[in-house]
Amino acid sequence: MRTGQQYIESLKDNRCIYIDGERVKDVTTHPAFTGIIDTVAGLYDIAIDAKNNMTYVTEDGTIANKIFMIPRSREDLQERREAISKWAEATYGFVGRSPDHVASFLASFAGASHVFERGGERFKDNIVNFYKMVRDNDLYVTYVIIPPQVDRSKAAHELDEKYVAMAVYEEREDGIVVRGSQMLGTGSAVCNYLFCSVISPLRPGDEDYAISFAVPMDAPGLKLYARPSYAQDKPSTFDYPLSTQFDESDSFVVFDDVFIPWEQVFVYKNIDLVKAQFHETPxxxxxxxxxxxxxxxxxxxxxxxxxxxxxxxxxxxxxxxxxxxxxxxxxxxxxxxxxxxxxxxxxxxxxxxxxxxxxxxxxxxxxxxxxxxxxxxxxxxxxxxxxxxxxxxxxxxxxxxxxxxxxxxxxxxxxxxxxxxxxxxxxxxxxxxxxxxxxxxxxxxxxxxxxxxxxxxxxxxxxxxxxxxxxxxxxxxxxxx
Ligand SMILES: Cc1cc2nc3c(=O)[nH]c(=O)nc-3n(C[C@H](O)[C@H](O)[C@H](O)COP(=O)(O)OP(=O)(O)OC[C@H]3O[C@@H](n4cnc5c(N)ncnc54)[C@H](O)[C@@H]3O)c2cc1C
Missing domain, CATH: 1.20.140.10 (Butyryl-CoA Dehydrogenase, subunit A, domain 3)
Incomplete structure (x- = not known):
């Protein structure tokens, strides 16, 4: 498990975020993001502090944050709740996509990995390995699972251009290339990985859009367009106590031919499975x-x-x-x-x-x-x-x-x-x-x-x-x- 400072260090990469007409040089020092980064760092410090009882021994004998627990009993759910409540109390409930949100999805995916196996054995291994990697490195994952608002009356493949919504552009031996866009990545500017998929119903013909994968935030071609910051330019925390500390930011995400190695692909061109991953697993x-x-x-x-x-x-x-x-x-x-x-x-x-x-x-x-x-x-x-x-x-x-x-x-x-x-x-x-x-x-x-x-x-x-x-x-x- 990592400290808040280690989390902050992990954000110093080549991620591409645009805000106020400029590319952000270092997200850890940019005033639009420092408030929320400090807050999330504080969550990691809470989790690692033994008195908060937020850790557990995993199925593999490693020590991890309880947010990654795969619940197998009511008692597990209770332990998970108590851990999540600790974090919720630290943000007073004002950070929606703290690391425990998508961790809940990943734990469920890994616990019911047979669902992914229906697309092929390797996809089951991919999701389990990714979950364990995230769990054991205590990483922060957020997600984008909604196609952009263009014309909600049309299926993705019926839009006037094929790659408006995120889709497979190219299949290679070592992975896939993804092109298009997705909304709305809350917390994505300050996380380590983005889980990308679609939860909106897809229709026959949408196969190229029926994917699920994870991408590190500094992947070449991955671009975030953040909405205006509510933290920046505020006179003080006394004047705007929530804006200055809990503005987790939301970003529109563009995939400008982003390469995803097969190991990070979990569902591939499978309309049934993009839905099943959310609902047939917990x-x-x-x-x-x-x-x-x-x-x-x-x-x-x-x-x-x-x-x-x-x-x-x-x-x-x-x-x-x-x-x-x-x-x-x-x-x-x-x-x-x-x-x-x-x-x-x-x-x-x-x-x-x-x-x-x-x-x-x-x-x-x-x-x-x-x-x-x-x-x-x-x-x-x-x-x-x-x-x-x-x-x-x-x-x-x-x-x-x-x-x-x-x-x-x-x-x-x-x-x-x-x-x-x-x-x-x-x-x-x-x-x-x-x-x-x-x-x-x-x-x-x-x-x-x-x-x-x-x-x-x-x-x-x-x-x-x-x-x-x-x-x-x-x-x-x-x-x-
Ligand atoms: C602050 C914020 C943070 C978010 N964070 C995330 C995130 O972290 N990750 C992520 O993936 N997404 C995120 N979202 C996106 C969110 O999932 C979508 O906003 C949501 O799914 C609704 O889609 P939409 O915004 O396109 O609205 P729409 O679905 O287009 O809805 C807009 C209006 O149109 C109506 N409408 C649309 N389609 C139909 C229909 N078929 N039949 C009848 N009425 C219809 C709706 O009732 C609604 O009134 C976030 C959204 C917000 C506002």
Whole structure:
């Protein structure tokens, strides 16, 4: 396992990232990325610290981070949750694609590697070897598994150009050459490897797009186009506490004839298998389990902010405000409860693995877009104009010319101006800053558009139990005799 500093060193390579019209020379010193790099480095330091109980002995006798565990029992899921929660608490749930997200997918792939074998024996070996390499070197992998938005009504092969979406351009003896693009690589600028595939349904004719592989971030031809940074140019962490530390960045990814050796190819031109890798293995369920553990922490944190604001402004005494706080508490409890229920009622996979119960897991996944929008709406409502009455930066609080006014007028109850401004600036970073806006987009889309995630709940609820109940009742009465 590696330290935070070793993680930072691992990013000093020849990766190609463009931001603000320039190629980034060294991602570890660029202001758009240093905040999140420090945060991720902190996660590695937490994991390696024995008191945090985040390590386990692998099937091969090596020591690894529990984020790489292949869960075979409910107890494994619990251990995994406790480890993931440690990290979620360190980022307050505001880093979606921390290294535990794709690690969950890779562990599932390796645990159910027979699925990859259907494409040929070597693909099974490839996925297992890649998983072990990542696990034993404690690497950070993120993914791009969605084709670019061009025309969603068309299959990939029906677009006006063949290589708009990522596809196989050339097959060689030693590997394949990939050309095209993919969205949207959260954390990709600061990771070690990118897992690339497609989770959107493919259609017959899309075979060249039906691939799955991993690529190191400094592979020649791999280009990242990062969206604007929300961390850069901010006056201070006091003013934008979340933006400056947790902006994990999102990048559009271009494959400009990127060579991928066969050893890093897991699915090759196989429409059935690109889908099977996510759903016949526990990958999708475990990845979403990690996301729900993180989301539980994030909601707890936001609700804590709401409660503190209500107390600070003295509005928590009003029944109407208590009703709002009660609604937040209900929402947070439901999410946490469903996450725990999915673990408690986990189901045995016929391959000796367990996966979180899909009814409870996808029950929350399907509600996530509405849950998060609602939580943000309530927090916004509780803050009123308080999030905008603070000064432009902390500098007005320390400038002797303005400090008198700020200290006299911007305060609340027993809180002084610094305490009040600090809390309300945090609230603004949740509800109003660009970072906050991006988080609303993230929670709504990171797992697919709302109609996609509700499809998961629809398919995984287990309607037979519900319809059986209705059938039993309907059969219990007839025409009057
Ligand atoms: C902040 C953020 C971070 C992300 N991070 C990652 C990442 O790390 N890795 C990754 O691979 N992806 C990531 N994504 C991409 C994400 O997976 C996609 O945004 C998601 O799959 C939805 O696809 P889309 O954005 O193209 O929207 P679309 O699917 O085009 O949806 C846009 C709208 O069109 C509607 N629509 C589209 N198609 C249909 C249809 N067939 N029927 C009915 N309505 C339709 C939708 O309901 C929605 O309202 C991220 C997205 C965001 C916003």
């Amino acid at each position: 990958a999708h369920a475990l990845g979403n389990n990690q996301a729900q553990i993180r989301f539980t922490t994030k909601l707890k944190f936001i609700i804590g902010v709401a409660r503190k604001i209500a107390e600070m402004n003295g509005i928590d005494k009003f029944p109407q405000v208590q009703e709002k706080l009660g609604e937040l508490a209900s929402i947070a409890s439901c999410v946490e409860g469903m996450m725990l229920a999915s673990e408690y009622y986990c189901i045995d996979d016929k391959n000796g693995l367990v996966r979180p119960n899909p009814r409870f897991l996808y029950g929350i996944v399907g509600m996530q877009d509405t849950i998060y929008s609602n939580v943000i709406k309530i927090l916004r409502e509780l803050t009123g104009g308080g999030v905008l009455q603070g000064p432009s930066t902390y500098k007005e609080i320390i400038n002797p010319e303005s400090a008198g006014d700020i200290n006299k007028y911007i305060r609340a109850g027993s809180a002084d101006s610094t305490q009040k401004i600090k809390l309300f600036k945090l609230a603004w970073d949740i509800v109003g800053s660009e970072f906050g806006g991006r988080h609303q987009q993230y929670e709504m889309f990171y797992n697919g558009a709302p109609f996609v995630v509700k499809g998961y709940s629809f398919r995984n609820y287990g309607y037979h139990e519900a319809t059986n109940l209705v059938n039993r009742f309907l059969e219990s009465y007839q025409f009057p005799q």
